[in-house]
Amino acid sequence: MSEIRDRYDVVIVGAGLAGLTLCRHLLLYTDKTVLLLDKWTNPPRHGGQKYGESLVQCAGYYLSKVLDLQEHLLNHHYLKYNLRFHWPTPGLENRAIEDYSVSYARSLSNIATFQLDRNVLEEHLLEVNRQNPRCCFLGGARNAAVDLGDNGDSHTVRFEGGEVSARWVVDATGRSKMLARQLGLSEPNPIRHGSTFFWVDGLIDIEKLTARSHKEAIFDRKRRMTGHFPACLATNHFCAEGQWLWVIPLHHKTSIGLVYDPRVVNPDTVSNTRKLIDYICRAWPVFAADLPHRKVLDEGRFPDFSYDCRQTISNRRWALVGEAGRFSDPLYSPGSDLIAIYNTLVVDAIETEDQAALDKKCLLAEQIQRVMYESYVPSYSVSYDCLGDQEAFTMKYSWELSVYFCFYVLPIVNNLFANQEFMPAFLRRYGILGPVNANIQRLLSAYFQWKKAQPVPTYPEPNLLEFYDMHPLRDAEKLFYEVGLEPRAAVDVVDRHVDRLQDFARYIIAHIHSAVLGNPAVMKNASFVKSLRLRHTVFDPDRMCEAYEKHAGCTEIFEWNLNPHVLERFVNQPKTEEVGA
Helix, strand or coil: CCCCCCEEEEEEECCCHHHHHHHHHHHHHCCCCEEEEECCCCCCCCCCCCCCCECCHHHHHHHHHHCCCHHHHHHHCEECCCEEEEECCCCCCCCCHHHCEEEECCCCCCCCCEECCHHHHHHHHHHHHHCCCCEEEEECCCCCEEECCCCCCCEEEEECCEEEEEEEEEECCHHHCHHHHHCCCEECCCCCCEEEEEEEECCCCHHHCCCCCHHHHHCCCCHHHHCCCCHHHCEEEEEECCEEEEEEEECCEEEEEEEECCCCCCHHHHCCHHHHHHHHHHHCHHHCCCHHHCCEEEEEEECCCCEEECCCEECCCEEECHHHCCECCCCCCHHHHHHHHHHHHHHHHHCCCCHHHHHHHHHHHHHHHHHHHHCCHHHHHCCHHHHHCHHHHHHHHHHHHHHHHHHHHHHHHCCCCCCCCHHHHHHHHHHHHHHHHHHHHHHHHHHHHHHHCCEEECCCCCCEEEHHHCHHHHHHHHHHHCCCCCHHHHHHHHHHHHHHHHHHHHHHHHHHHHHHHCCHHHHHEHHHHHHCCCCCCCCCHHHHHHHHHCCCCCCCECCCCCCCCCCHHHCCCCEEEECCC
Protein backbone atom coordinates (compact mmCIF):
# COMPACT_ATOMS: atom_id res chain seq x y z
CA MET A 1 0.00 0.00 0.00
CA SER A 2 1.30 3.46 -0.92
CA GLU A 3 1.17 6.51 1.35
CA ILE A 4 -1.76 8.89 0.90
CA ARG A 5 -1.09 11.72 -1.52
CA ASP A 6 -2.60 15.20 -1.85
CA ARG A 7 -4.03 14.49 -5.31
CA TYR A 8 -5.33 11.47 -7.26
CA ASP A 9 -6.66 10.87 -10.71
CA VAL A 10 -9.71 9.15 -9.22
CA VAL A 11 -11.21 9.11 -5.75
CA ILE A 12 -13.75 6.33 -5.16
CA VAL A 13 -15.86 6.86 -2.05
CA GLY A 14 -17.11 3.49 -0.81
CA ALA A 15 -15.25 0.17 -0.69
CA GLY A 16 -18.17 -2.17 -1.37
CA LEU A 17 -18.64 -4.32 -4.45
CA ALA A 18 -19.18 -1.42 -6.87
CA GLY A 19 -16.24 0.63 -5.62
CA LEU A 20 -13.84 -2.29 -5.30
CA THR A 21 -14.61 -3.62 -8.78
CA LEU A 22 -14.29 -0.16 -10.32
CA CYS A 23 -10.92 0.23 -8.61
CA ARG A 24 -9.79 -3.16 -9.92
CA HIS A 25 -11.00 -2.21 -13.42
CA LEU A 26 -9.04 1.05 -13.37
CA LEU A 27 -5.87 -0.59 -12.06
CA LEU A 28 -5.98 -3.34 -14.70
CA TYR A 29 -6.80 -1.25 -17.76
CA THR A 30 -5.53 2.29 -17.12
CA ASP A 31 -2.53 4.03 -15.57
CA LYS A 32 -4.67 6.12 -13.20
CA THR A 33 -3.93 6.62 -9.51
CA VAL A 34 -6.83 5.73 -7.25
CA LEU A 35 -7.73 6.61 -3.67
CA LEU A 36 -10.34 4.27 -2.22
CA LEU A 37 -12.15 5.71 0.80
CA ASP A 38 -14.54 3.98 3.16
CA LYS A 39 -16.19 5.02 6.40
CA TRP A 40 -15.34 1.64 7.93
CA THR A 41 -11.80 0.97 9.10
CA ASN A 42 -11.86 -2.67 8.01
CA PRO A 43 -14.49 -3.36 5.36
CA PRO A 44 -16.25 -5.59 4.48
CA ARG A 45 -16.54 -7.36 7.85
CA HIS A 46 -17.74 -4.32 9.77
CA GLY A 47 -21.45 -5.05 9.91
CA GLY A 48 -22.21 -8.70 9.35
CA GLN A 49 -23.02 -10.69 6.26
CA LYS A 50 -23.59 -8.84 2.95
CA TYR A 51 -26.59 -9.50 0.73
CA GLY A 52 -26.57 -9.71 -3.09
CA GLU A 53 -24.90 -13.08 -3.64
CA SER A 54 -26.28 -14.36 -6.95
CA LEU A 55 -24.53 -13.62 -10.23
CA VAL A 56 -25.94 -13.94 -13.74
CA GLN A 57 -24.05 -13.91 -17.02
CA CYS A 58 -23.01 -10.26 -17.41
CA ALA A 59 -21.63 -10.00 -13.89
CA GLY A 60 -20.17 -13.50 -14.07
CA TYR A 61 -18.25 -12.60 -17.23
CA TYR A 62 -17.22 -9.23 -15.85
CA LEU A 63 -15.83 -10.58 -12.59
CA SER A 64 -14.21 -13.74 -13.92
CA LYS A 65 -12.90 -12.52 -17.28
CA VAL A 66 -12.71 -8.72 -17.40
CA LEU A 67 -11.48 -8.38 -13.81
CA ASP A 68 -9.52 -11.66 -13.97
CA LEU A 69 -10.95 -13.07 -10.74
CA GLN A 70 -11.73 -16.55 -12.04
CA GLU A 71 -9.26 -18.42 -9.82
CA HIS A 72 -10.57 -16.73 -6.69
CA LEU A 73 -14.18 -17.37 -7.70
CA LEU A 74 -13.55 -21.06 -8.36
CA ASN A 75 -11.63 -21.53 -5.11
CA HIS A 76 -13.89 -19.66 -2.70
CA HIS A 77 -17.43 -19.56 -4.12
CA TYR A 78 -19.90 -22.05 -5.51
CA LEU A 79 -20.34 -22.37 -9.25
CA LYS A 80 -23.97 -21.46 -9.87
CA TYR A 81 -26.45 -23.78 -11.60
CA ASN A 82 -28.76 -21.24 -13.29
CA LEU A 83 -32.07 -20.09 -11.79
CA ARG A 84 -34.84 -22.54 -10.83
CA PHE A 85 -38.43 -21.70 -9.96
CA HIS A 86 -40.70 -23.89 -7.80
CA TRP A 87 -44.45 -23.83 -7.22
CA PRO A 88 -46.59 -25.91 -4.84
CA THR A 89 -48.66 -28.37 -6.87
CA PRO A 90 -52.43 -28.19 -6.18
CA GLY A 91 -53.74 -31.35 -4.56
CA LEU A 92 -50.40 -32.43 -3.05
CA GLU A 93 -49.13 -31.83 0.48
CA ASN A 94 -46.00 -30.08 -0.82
CA ARG A 95 -44.02 -31.14 2.23
CA ALA A 96 -41.41 -32.80 0.00
CA ILE A 97 -39.47 -31.28 -2.90
CA GLU A 98 -40.78 -33.90 -5.32
CA ASP A 99 -44.29 -32.45 -4.90
CA TYR A 100 -43.28 -29.11 -6.43
CA SER A 101 -43.67 -28.08 -10.05
CA VAL A 102 -40.42 -26.71 -11.44
CA SER A 103 -39.28 -24.59 -14.37
CA TYR A 104 -35.54 -24.85 -14.94
CA ALA A 105 -32.65 -24.92 -17.39
CA ARG A 106 -30.94 -28.29 -17.27
CA SER A 107 -27.74 -27.26 -19.10
CA LEU A 108 -25.09 -25.36 -17.16
CA SER A 109 -24.44 -21.88 -18.52
CA ASN A 110 -21.30 -21.74 -20.66
CA ILE A 111 -20.61 -18.31 -19.16
CA ALA A 112 -19.71 -19.25 -15.62
CA THR A 113 -21.80 -17.64 -12.90
CA PHE A 114 -21.28 -17.92 -9.16
CA GLN A 115 -22.98 -17.78 -5.78
CA LEU A 116 -20.93 -15.14 -4.01
CA ASP A 117 -20.04 -14.82 -0.39
CA ARG A 118 -19.84 -11.06 -0.71
CA ASN A 119 -17.70 -10.65 2.40
CA VAL A 120 -15.08 -13.08 1.07
CA LEU A 121 -15.02 -11.56 -2.42
CA GLU A 122 -14.78 -7.98 -1.20
CA GLU A 123 -12.03 -8.85 1.25
CA HIS A 124 -10.08 -10.37 -1.64
CA LEU A 125 -10.70 -7.39 -3.92
CA LEU A 126 -9.54 -4.96 -1.26
CA GLU A 127 -6.38 -6.98 -0.72
CA VAL A 128 -5.41 -7.21 -4.41
CA ASN A 129 -6.21 -3.53 -5.01
CA ARG A 130 -4.03 -2.45 -2.09
CA GLN A 131 -1.11 -4.45 -3.50
CA ASN A 132 -0.98 -2.11 -6.48
CA PRO A 133 1.27 0.93 -5.87
CA ARG A 134 -1.19 3.18 -7.78
CA CYS A 135 -3.92 2.44 -5.22
CA CYS A 136 -4.27 3.74 -1.70
CA PHE A 137 -7.01 2.63 0.68
CA LEU A 138 -8.05 4.83 3.58
CA GLY A 139 -10.52 3.38 6.09
CA GLY A 140 -12.34 5.30 8.78
CA ALA A 141 -12.94 8.22 6.38
CA ARG A 142 -16.32 9.19 7.78
CA ASN A 143 -18.70 11.95 6.68
CA ALA A 144 -17.22 12.23 3.21
CA ALA A 145 -18.44 15.11 1.03
CA VAL A 146 -17.34 16.56 -2.29
CA ASP A 147 -16.72 20.13 -3.43
CA LEU A 148 -17.10 19.82 -7.19
CA GLY A 149 -14.70 21.88 -9.26
CA ASP A 150 -15.85 24.06 -12.17
CA ASN A 151 -14.43 24.53 -15.68
CA GLY A 152 -12.02 21.62 -15.43
CA ASP A 153 -10.82 22.38 -11.90
CA SER A 154 -10.08 19.51 -9.56
CA HIS A 155 -12.65 18.28 -7.07
CA THR A 156 -11.99 18.37 -3.34
CA VAL A 157 -13.05 15.37 -1.29
CA ARG A 158 -13.38 16.13 2.41
CA PHE A 159 -13.69 13.61 5.24
CA GLU A 160 -13.02 13.42 8.95
CA GLY A 161 -9.29 13.88 9.36
CA GLY A 162 -8.37 15.25 5.96
CA GLU A 163 -9.05 16.14 2.36
CA VAL A 164 -7.65 15.33 -1.08
CA SER A 165 -8.13 16.65 -4.60
CA ALA A 166 -9.05 14.52 -7.60
CA ARG A 167 -9.73 14.87 -11.29
CA TRP A 168 -12.62 12.36 -11.03
CA VAL A 169 -14.85 11.47 -8.07
CA VAL A 170 -16.98 8.33 -8.10
CA ASP A 171 -19.67 7.71 -5.49
CA ALA A 172 -19.86 4.05 -4.55
CA THR A 173 -21.38 4.60 -1.09
CA GLY A 174 -24.39 2.36 -1.75
CA ARG A 175 -27.64 3.32 -0.05
CA SER A 176 -25.91 6.21 1.70
CA LYS A 177 -26.01 7.85 -1.77
CA MET A 178 -23.50 10.56 -0.92
CA LEU A 179 -23.59 12.48 -4.23
CA ALA A 180 -27.22 11.75 -5.06
CA ARG A 181 -28.25 13.33 -1.77
CA GLN A 182 -25.78 16.22 -2.06
CA LEU A 183 -26.91 17.07 -5.62
CA GLY A 184 -30.60 16.27 -5.17
CA LEU A 185 -30.56 13.47 -7.74
CA SER A 186 -32.64 10.81 -5.99
CA GLU A 187 -35.95 9.94 -7.62
CA PRO A 188 -38.68 7.36 -6.93
CA ASN A 189 -39.68 4.61 -9.32
CA PRO A 190 -42.87 2.53 -9.66
CA ILE A 191 -41.46 -0.52 -7.87
CA ARG A 192 -42.67 -0.75 -4.27
CA HIS A 193 -41.42 -4.09 -2.96
CA GLY A 194 -39.94 -5.15 0.35
CA SER A 195 -37.57 -7.88 1.49
CA THR A 196 -36.65 -9.68 4.69
CA PHE A 197 -33.66 -12.01 4.63
CA PHE A 198 -31.34 -14.03 6.82
CA TRP A 199 -28.52 -16.56 6.77
CA VAL A 200 -28.51 -19.94 8.49
CA ASP A 201 -25.71 -22.29 9.40
CA GLY A 202 -24.96 -25.10 6.95
CA LEU A 203 -26.10 -25.97 3.46
CA ILE A 204 -29.81 -26.43 2.76
CA ASP A 205 -29.79 -29.04 0.01
CA ILE A 206 -33.29 -28.85 -1.42
CA GLU A 207 -32.98 -32.34 -2.93
CA LYS A 208 -32.80 -33.70 0.62
CA LEU A 209 -36.07 -32.07 1.63
CA THR A 210 -37.76 -35.27 0.53
CA ALA A 211 -39.95 -38.12 1.70
CA ARG A 212 -38.03 -40.54 -0.51
CA SER A 213 -35.15 -42.77 0.48
CA HIS A 214 -31.71 -41.87 -0.80
CA LYS A 215 -31.89 -44.68 -3.37
CA GLU A 216 -35.34 -43.63 -4.56
CA ALA A 217 -34.16 -40.04 -4.99
CA ILE A 218 -31.03 -40.75 -6.99
CA PHE A 219 -32.71 -43.27 -9.30
CA ASP A 220 -35.82 -41.19 -9.88
CA ARG A 221 -36.81 -41.49 -13.56
CA LYS A 222 -37.60 -37.76 -13.58
CA ARG A 223 -33.86 -37.15 -13.64
CA ARG A 224 -34.14 -37.89 -17.35
CA MET A 225 -35.66 -34.41 -17.51
CA THR A 226 -34.03 -32.56 -14.63
CA GLY A 227 -30.51 -34.01 -14.87
CA HIS A 228 -27.93 -34.81 -12.20
CA PHE A 229 -26.20 -31.51 -11.44
CA PRO A 230 -26.76 -30.50 -7.78
CA ALA A 231 -29.99 -28.51 -7.77
CA CYS A 232 -28.95 -26.80 -4.53
CA LEU A 233 -26.32 -24.86 -6.50
CA ALA A 234 -29.02 -23.01 -8.42
CA THR A 235 -30.57 -19.86 -7.13
CA ASN A 236 -33.77 -21.62 -6.17
CA HIS A 237 -36.89 -19.46 -6.15
CA PHE A 238 -40.02 -20.65 -4.38
CA CYS A 239 -42.83 -18.65 -5.91
CA ALA A 240 -46.33 -17.37 -5.23
CA GLU A 241 -48.33 -14.39 -6.42
CA GLY A 242 -46.29 -11.20 -6.09
CA GLN A 243 -43.55 -12.86 -4.02
CA TRP A 244 -40.62 -15.24 -4.15
CA LEU A 245 -38.24 -16.84 -1.71
CA TRP A 246 -34.57 -17.18 -2.59
CA VAL A 247 -32.42 -20.06 -1.35
CA ILE A 248 -28.74 -19.47 -2.18
CA PRO A 249 -25.89 -21.77 -1.12
CA LEU A 250 -22.68 -20.31 0.28
CA HIS A 251 -19.78 -22.16 1.82
CA HIS A 252 -20.92 -23.32 5.27
CA LYS A 253 -24.12 -21.25 5.22
CA THR A 254 -27.31 -20.65 3.25
CA SER A 255 -28.84 -17.31 2.31
CA ILE A 256 -32.64 -17.12 2.45
CA GLY A 257 -34.85 -14.15 1.69
CA LEU A 258 -38.39 -13.23 0.78
CA VAL A 259 -39.11 -10.46 -1.73
CA TYR A 260 -42.72 -9.39 -1.76
CA ASP A 261 -45.27 -6.93 -3.06
CA PRO A 262 -46.86 -5.39 0.07
CA ARG A 263 -50.23 -5.41 -1.71
CA VAL A 264 -50.06 -9.21 -1.55
CA VAL A 265 -48.03 -9.90 1.60
CA ASN A 266 -48.66 -7.92 4.78
CA PRO A 267 -45.20 -6.61 5.74
CA ASP A 268 -45.97 -7.07 9.45
CA THR A 269 -46.21 -10.84 8.95
CA VAL A 270 -42.60 -11.02 7.68
CA SER A 271 -40.99 -8.15 9.58
CA ASN A 272 -38.34 -10.24 11.33
CA THR A 273 -36.64 -13.60 10.95
CA ARG A 274 -38.86 -15.49 13.39
CA LYS A 275 -42.01 -14.31 11.65
CA LEU A 276 -40.51 -14.96 8.24
CA ILE A 277 -39.58 -18.55 9.07
CA ASP A 278 -43.15 -19.18 10.23
CA TYR A 279 -44.45 -17.62 7.02
CA ILE A 280 -42.11 -19.69 4.84
CA CYS A 281 -43.17 -22.94 6.47
CA ARG A 282 -46.84 -22.12 5.84
CA ALA A 283 -46.39 -20.93 2.26
CA TRP A 284 -43.89 -23.63 1.21
CA PRO A 285 -44.26 -26.55 3.66
CA VAL A 286 -41.22 -28.29 2.20
CA PHE A 287 -39.11 -26.23 4.65
CA ALA A 288 -41.15 -27.01 7.77
CA ALA A 289 -39.11 -30.00 8.94
CA ASP A 290 -35.72 -28.33 8.48
CA LEU A 291 -35.65 -24.54 8.59
CA PRO A 292 -36.99 -23.88 12.12
CA HIS A 293 -34.13 -25.93 13.56
CA ARG A 294 -31.31 -24.05 11.79
CA LYS A 295 -29.06 -21.59 13.63
CA VAL A 296 -29.59 -18.05 12.32
CA LEU A 297 -26.25 -16.32 11.67
CA ASP A 298 -27.38 -12.87 10.53
CA GLU A 299 -30.44 -11.06 9.21
CA GLY A 300 -31.63 -7.92 7.44
CA ARG A 301 -34.68 -6.14 6.08
CA PHE A 302 -35.67 -3.49 3.52
CA PRO A 303 -39.38 -2.56 3.72
CA ASP A 304 -39.05 -0.55 0.48
CA PHE A 305 -35.82 -1.03 -1.42
CA SER A 306 -36.20 0.31 -4.97
CA TYR A 307 -35.32 3.79 -6.28
CA ASP A 308 -34.16 5.73 -9.32
CA CYS A 309 -31.70 8.56 -9.92
CA ARG A 310 -31.92 11.58 -12.21
CA GLN A 311 -28.29 11.37 -13.35
CA THR A 312 -25.40 8.98 -12.74
CA ILE A 313 -22.49 10.36 -14.82
CA SER A 314 -21.42 13.90 -15.68
CA ASN A 315 -18.97 15.64 -18.01
CA ARG A 316 -17.92 17.53 -14.87
CA ARG A 317 -16.08 14.28 -14.06
CA TRP A 318 -18.21 12.67 -11.41
CA ALA A 319 -20.17 9.43 -11.48
CA LEU A 320 -22.33 7.14 -9.35
CA VAL A 321 -22.00 3.36 -9.47
CA GLY A 322 -23.89 0.50 -7.83
CA GLU A 323 -26.58 1.28 -5.29
CA ALA A 324 -25.31 4.85 -4.95
CA GLY A 325 -27.38 5.55 -8.06
CA ARG A 326 -30.26 3.22 -8.88
CA PHE A 327 -31.68 -0.08 -7.67
CA SER A 328 -34.59 -1.99 -9.18
CA ASP A 329 -35.33 -5.46 -7.78
CA PRO A 330 -33.30 -8.60 -7.03
CA LEU A 331 -35.53 -11.08 -8.93
CA TYR A 332 -33.08 -11.63 -11.80
CA SER A 333 -29.98 -10.48 -9.87
CA PRO A 334 -29.47 -7.34 -11.99
CA GLY A 335 -27.48 -5.36 -9.43
CA SER A 336 -24.06 -6.79 -10.27
CA ASP A 337 -24.87 -6.67 -14.00
CA LEU A 338 -25.51 -2.94 -13.79
CA ILE A 339 -22.29 -2.52 -11.83
CA ALA A 340 -20.46 -4.25 -14.69
CA ILE A 341 -22.07 -2.01 -17.33
CA TYR A 342 -21.75 1.24 -15.36
CA ASN A 343 -18.13 0.55 -14.41
CA THR A 344 -17.27 -0.09 -18.06
CA LEU A 345 -18.76 3.23 -19.10
CA VAL A 346 -17.20 5.12 -16.19
CA VAL A 347 -13.72 3.75 -16.93
CA ASP A 348 -14.09 4.76 -20.58
CA ALA A 349 -15.06 8.29 -19.52
CA ILE A 350 -12.19 8.54 -17.02
CA GLU A 351 -9.73 7.65 -19.78
CA THR A 352 -11.07 10.47 -22.01
CA GLU A 353 -8.98 13.66 -21.72
CA ASP A 354 -10.53 15.70 -24.55
CA GLN A 355 -13.48 17.66 -23.15
CA ALA A 356 -15.54 17.60 -26.34
CA ALA A 357 -15.16 13.83 -26.56
CA LEU A 358 -16.01 13.52 -22.87
CA ASP A 359 -19.16 15.61 -23.33
CA LYS A 360 -20.33 13.24 -26.06
CA LYS A 361 -19.41 10.10 -24.15
CA CYS A 362 -21.15 11.18 -20.95
CA LEU A 363 -24.39 11.96 -22.81
CA LEU A 364 -24.37 8.54 -24.43
CA ALA A 365 -23.28 6.79 -21.22
CA GLU A 366 -26.15 8.34 -19.28
CA GLN A 367 -28.58 7.26 -21.97
CA ILE A 368 -27.20 3.71 -21.91
CA GLN A 369 -27.34 3.49 -18.13
CA ARG A 370 -30.91 4.77 -18.00
CA VAL A 371 -32.11 2.47 -20.79
CA MET A 372 -30.49 -0.61 -19.26
CA TYR A 373 -32.02 0.21 -15.87
CA GLU A 374 -35.47 1.18 -17.12
CA SER A 375 -35.77 -1.94 -19.24
CA TYR A 376 -36.05 -3.90 -15.98
CA VAL A 377 -38.77 -1.73 -14.48
CA PRO A 378 -41.90 -3.08 -16.28
CA SER A 379 -40.88 -6.63 -15.39
CA TYR A 380 -40.95 -5.72 -11.70
CA SER A 381 -43.68 -3.08 -11.58
CA VAL A 382 -46.26 -4.54 -14.00
CA SER A 383 -46.16 -8.35 -14.08
CA TYR A 384 -44.74 -9.37 -10.69
CA ASP A 385 -48.04 -11.11 -9.96
CA CYS A 386 -47.15 -13.73 -12.61
CA LEU A 387 -44.85 -15.33 -10.05
CA GLY A 388 -48.02 -17.03 -8.83
CA ASP A 389 -48.47 -19.21 -11.91
CA GLN A 390 -45.96 -21.53 -13.57
CA GLU A 391 -47.33 -21.12 -17.07
CA ALA A 392 -47.52 -17.32 -17.03
CA PHE A 393 -44.14 -16.97 -15.35
CA THR A 394 -42.43 -19.42 -17.72
CA MET A 395 -43.50 -17.25 -20.65
CA LYS A 396 -42.42 -14.12 -18.81
CA TYR A 397 -39.00 -15.43 -17.81
CA SER A 398 -38.23 -17.06 -21.17
CA TRP A 399 -39.11 -13.84 -22.97
CA GLU A 400 -37.05 -11.67 -20.63
CA LEU A 401 -34.06 -14.01 -20.67
CA SER A 402 -34.12 -14.09 -24.48
CA VAL A 403 -33.96 -10.29 -24.45
CA TYR A 404 -31.21 -10.33 -21.82
CA PHE A 405 -28.92 -12.70 -23.71
CA CYS A 406 -28.95 -10.35 -26.71
CA PHE A 407 -29.06 -6.89 -25.21
CA TYR A 408 -26.92 -7.44 -22.11
CA VAL A 409 -24.68 -10.46 -22.64
CA LEU A 410 -23.77 -9.97 -26.31
CA PRO A 411 -22.37 -6.44 -25.82
CA ILE A 412 -20.36 -7.30 -22.73
CA VAL A 413 -18.65 -10.37 -24.20
CA ASN A 414 -17.73 -8.23 -27.23
CA ASN A 415 -16.62 -5.20 -25.16
CA LEU A 416 -19.13 -2.98 -26.95
CA PHE A 417 -20.94 -1.10 -24.18
CA ALA A 418 -18.54 1.85 -24.52
CA ASN A 419 -18.25 1.61 -28.31
CA GLN A 420 -19.43 4.88 -29.85
CA GLU A 421 -20.19 3.26 -33.21
CA PHE A 422 -22.17 0.29 -31.92
CA MET A 423 -24.21 1.69 -29.06
CA PRO A 424 -26.39 4.27 -30.89
CA ALA A 425 -27.48 1.61 -33.40
CA PHE A 426 -27.91 -0.87 -30.55
CA LEU A 427 -30.16 1.51 -28.61
CA ARG A 428 -32.34 2.07 -31.66
CA ARG A 429 -32.85 -1.69 -31.96
CA TYR A 430 -33.57 -1.94 -28.26
CA GLY A 431 -36.15 0.80 -28.66
CA ILE A 432 -38.05 -1.34 -31.15
CA LEU A 433 -38.71 -3.85 -28.39
CA GLY A 434 -39.81 -1.32 -25.77
CA PRO A 435 -43.50 -1.12 -26.78
CA VAL A 436 -43.57 -4.85 -27.49
CA ASN A 437 -42.18 -5.62 -24.03
CA ALA A 438 -44.65 -3.24 -22.37
CA ASN A 439 -47.50 -5.03 -24.16
CA ILE A 440 -46.22 -8.47 -23.15
CA GLN A 441 -45.89 -7.46 -19.50
CA ARG A 442 -49.44 -6.04 -19.36
CA LEU A 443 -50.85 -9.05 -21.17
CA LEU A 444 -49.14 -11.59 -18.90
CA SER A 445 -50.39 -9.84 -15.78
CA ALA A 446 -53.94 -9.72 -17.13
CA TYR A 447 -53.70 -13.38 -18.10
CA PHE A 448 -52.55 -14.31 -14.60
CA GLN A 449 -55.39 -12.40 -13.00
CA TRP A 450 -57.85 -14.11 -15.35
CA LYS A 451 -56.44 -17.54 -14.48
CA LYS A 452 -56.61 -16.71 -10.78
CA ALA A 453 -60.39 -16.32 -11.10
CA GLN A 454 -60.79 -19.70 -12.84
CA PRO A 455 -61.09 -23.10 -11.16
CA VAL A 456 -57.67 -24.45 -10.23
CA PRO A 457 -56.44 -27.03 -12.79
CA THR A 458 -55.34 -30.44 -11.57
CA TYR A 459 -52.39 -32.38 -12.89
CA PRO A 460 -51.57 -36.05 -12.31
CA GLU A 461 -48.09 -35.06 -11.13
CA PRO A 462 -45.95 -31.94 -10.80
CA ASN A 463 -45.07 -30.11 -14.01
CA LEU A 464 -41.39 -30.21 -14.94
CA LEU A 465 -40.70 -27.61 -17.61
CA GLU A 466 -37.33 -27.03 -19.26
CA PHE A 467 -36.88 -23.36 -20.18
CA TYR A 468 -34.82 -24.25 -23.25
CA ASP A 469 -37.80 -26.08 -24.70
CA MET A 470 -38.84 -22.52 -25.51
CA HIS A 471 -36.83 -22.44 -28.74
CA PRO A 472 -36.30 -18.67 -28.91
CA LEU A 473 -34.50 -18.89 -25.58
CA ARG A 474 -32.33 -21.76 -26.84
CA ASP A 475 -31.48 -19.68 -29.91
CA ALA A 476 -30.68 -16.68 -27.72
CA GLU A 477 -28.23 -18.73 -25.65
CA LYS A 478 -26.20 -19.30 -28.84
CA LEU A 479 -25.33 -15.61 -28.76
CA PHE A 480 -22.79 -16.48 -26.04
CA TYR A 481 -20.57 -17.79 -28.84
CA GLU A 482 -20.88 -14.70 -31.08
CA VAL A 483 -17.61 -13.17 -29.88
CA GLY A 484 -14.95 -11.05 -31.52
CA LEU A 485 -17.57 -9.08 -33.46
CA GLU A 486 -16.89 -5.72 -35.02
CA PRO A 487 -19.65 -3.14 -34.44
CA ARG A 488 -21.39 -3.57 -37.82
CA ALA A 489 -21.37 -7.35 -37.56
CA ALA A 490 -22.73 -7.11 -34.01
CA VAL A 491 -25.60 -4.92 -35.20
CA ASP A 492 -26.44 -7.52 -37.85
CA VAL A 493 -26.59 -10.21 -35.14
CA VAL A 494 -28.86 -8.00 -33.03
CA ASP A 495 -31.14 -7.42 -36.04
CA ARG A 496 -31.59 -11.14 -36.57
CA HIS A 497 -32.37 -11.67 -32.91
CA VAL A 498 -34.89 -8.81 -32.84
CA ASP A 499 -36.77 -10.66 -35.60
CA ARG A 500 -36.75 -13.84 -33.47
CA LEU A 501 -37.96 -11.90 -30.44
CA GLN A 502 -40.88 -10.49 -32.39
CA ASP A 503 -41.80 -14.04 -33.41
CA PHE A 504 -41.59 -15.02 -29.74
CA ALA A 505 -43.87 -12.16 -28.72
CA ARG A 506 -46.38 -13.29 -31.37
CA TYR A 507 -46.24 -16.81 -29.94
CA ILE A 508 -46.92 -15.61 -26.37
CA ILE A 509 -49.91 -13.55 -27.53
CA ALA A 510 -51.27 -16.44 -29.60
CA HIS A 511 -50.83 -18.94 -26.76
CA ILE A 512 -52.71 -16.72 -24.33
CA HIS A 513 -55.57 -16.45 -26.80
CA SER A 514 -55.52 -20.23 -27.24
CA ALA A 515 -55.59 -20.80 -23.48
CA VAL A 516 -58.32 -18.26 -22.78
CA LEU A 517 -60.50 -19.63 -25.58
CA GLY A 518 -59.67 -23.22 -24.62
CA ASN A 519 -58.89 -23.96 -28.26
CA PRO A 520 -55.48 -25.34 -29.37
CA ALA A 521 -56.48 -24.70 -33.01
CA VAL A 522 -55.88 -20.98 -32.41
CA MET A 523 -52.12 -21.62 -32.58
CA LYS A 524 -52.43 -23.06 -36.10
CA ASN A 525 -54.71 -20.47 -37.69
CA ALA A 526 -52.42 -18.51 -40.00
CA SER A 527 -54.91 -15.72 -40.69
CA PHE A 528 -55.52 -15.12 -36.98
CA VAL A 529 -51.87 -15.36 -35.91
CA LYS A 530 -50.81 -12.89 -38.60
CA SER A 531 -53.49 -10.45 -37.43
CA LEU A 532 -52.11 -10.17 -33.88
CA ARG A 533 -50.71 -6.80 -32.86
CA LEU A 534 -47.43 -7.01 -30.98
CA ARG A 535 -47.59 -3.55 -29.41
CA HIS A 536 -51.16 -3.44 -28.19
CA THR A 537 -53.25 -6.42 -27.10
CA VAL A 538 -56.51 -5.92 -25.25
CA PHE A 539 -57.13 -8.69 -22.74
CA ASP A 540 -60.86 -9.21 -22.90
CA PRO A 541 -62.09 -12.81 -23.33
CA ASP A 542 -65.24 -11.75 -25.20
CA ARG A 543 -63.34 -9.54 -27.60
CA MET A 544 -60.68 -12.20 -28.02
CA CYS A 545 -63.37 -14.71 -28.95
CA GLU A 546 -64.92 -12.28 -31.43
CA ALA A 547 -61.53 -11.55 -32.96
CA TYR A 548 -60.81 -15.22 -33.48
CA GLU A 549 -64.23 -15.94 -34.97
CA LYS A 550 -63.41 -13.59 -37.83
CA HIS A 551 -60.64 -16.00 -38.86
CA ALA A 552 -62.23 -19.30 -37.83
CA GLY A 553 -62.74 -20.40 -41.44
CA CYS A 554 -59.03 -20.15 -42.30
CA THR A 555 -57.48 -23.49 -43.29
CA GLU A 556 -53.92 -22.23 -43.77
CA ILE A 557 -51.57 -23.56 -41.08
CA PHE A 558 -49.23 -21.01 -39.51
CA GLU A 559 -45.61 -22.19 -39.70
CA TRP A 560 -43.90 -21.36 -36.43
CA ASN A 561 -40.10 -21.08 -36.21
CA LEU A 562 -40.35 -22.49 -32.69
CA ASN A 563 -42.06 -25.27 -30.78
CA PRO A 564 -45.69 -24.10 -30.41
CA HIS A 565 -46.67 -27.12 -28.29
CA VAL A 566 -44.39 -26.67 -25.27
CA LEU A 567 -47.13 -25.10 -23.11
CA GLU A 568 -50.07 -27.14 -24.37
CA ARG A 569 -50.21 -29.04 -21.08
CA PHE A 570 -51.70 -25.89 -19.52
CA VAL A 571 -54.59 -25.63 -22.00
CA ASN A 572 -57.92 -27.44 -21.38
CA GLN A 573 -56.83 -29.11 -18.13
CA PRO A 574 -59.45 -30.58 -15.75
CA LYS A 575 -60.43 -28.01 -13.13
CA THR A 576 -61.05 -28.28 -9.41
CA GLU A 577 -62.34 -25.63 -7.04
CA GLU A 578 -62.21 -21.86 -7.52
CA VAL A 579 -59.11 -20.19 -6.07
CA GLY A 580 -59.93 -19.04 -2.56
CA ALA A 581 -63.34 -20.76 -2.58
